[in-house]
Amino acid sequence: MARRFMILNKGWMSNTMLHGHYPILQAVVLSMPHVFSKNVSFSLITALVEALSSLLFDENPCLVEKSICVLSNIIANGPVYREFVLRSNILSALNQPFNQHLNSIHVMKQLSLMLKNICQNDKIGVSIEYVPKIIPMLDVLIAHMDDSILCNALSAITHLTDSSSDHASLLISSGIINKLYKFLGASNKHTVLLI
Numbered sequence: 119m120a121r122r123f124m125i126l127n128k129g130w131m132s133n134t135m136l137h138g139h140y141p142i143l144q145a146v147v148l149s150m151p152h153v154f155s156k157n158v159s160f161s162l163i164t165a166l167v168e169a170l171s172s173l174l175f176d177e178n179p180c181l182v183e184k185s186i187c188v189l190s191n192i193i194a195n196g197p198v199y200r201e202f203v204l205r206s207n208i209l210s211a212l213n214q215p216f217n218q219h220l221n222s223i224h225v226m227k228q229l230s231l232m233l234k235n236i237c238q239n240d241k242i243g244v245s246i247e248y249v250p251k252i253i254p255m256l257d258v259l260i261a262h263m264d265d266s267i268l269c270n271a272l273s274a275i276t277h278l279t280d281s282s283s284d285h286a287s288l289l290i291s292s293g294i295i296n297k298l299y300k301f302l303g304a305s306n307k308h309t310v311l312l313i
Contacts, residue, residue: 160202163192163199163202164206166188166192167189167192167202167203167206167208168206170185170188170189171185171189171206171207171208171211173185174186174211174212174214174215175211175214175218177218179219179222179224179225180224182215182218182219182222182225183222183224183225183227183228186212186215186225186228186229186232187228187231189203189208189232190228190231190232190235193232193235193236194235194238196240197240197241197242200235200236200244201245204236204244204245204248209248209251209252209255210251212229212232212255215229216229216255216258220258223264223267226259226262226264226267227264227266227267227270229255229259230259230262230266230267230270230271230274231270233252233255233256233259233270233271233274234270234271234273234274234277236248236252236274237252237273237274237275237277237278237281238277239277239280239281243277243278243280243281243282243285244277244278244281244285246282246284246285246288249278249285249288249289250288252274252278253288253289253292253294254292256271256274256275256294257292257294257297259271260272260275260294260297260298260301261297268301272298272301275289275294275298
């Protein structure tokens, strides 16, 4: 697995981004598997996160979806990886897919799954400093009609409330909690996620 990523060294990434060789980078991202090895070095992850973040601005929804998927898989490896990706200012970069690909179910599914992975509490909750940037995205996603997007968004909110009272206070003061009442009688699946 690590050999597959060996072509993605920082120099190659920088040259690719500066000289506009997006077709090469697109081919690499689209061919990446849906798993991510913990054996990959942090310098390689840095280059990968940098390249994937820049692809979030692409007009191709398939490429954006795959980029989010790979980022989400890195985050899902645990709190250290999550913090590493969040420190790259990825939450600000995610505003672009929201603005450009809001009507793409596939992009929104990956985004909602990524937010769920970010908020997941593996003994260490997501740092409180990121929550104000996460809440507006969750607010948009809970208005979506797709069940899997809703389930991921509701799970993310549940994970945040389980993290700490400070996390829960930010959710309450944002007004997002008031919007959740509509789900209490909607379906068993959504109600269970809120309990």
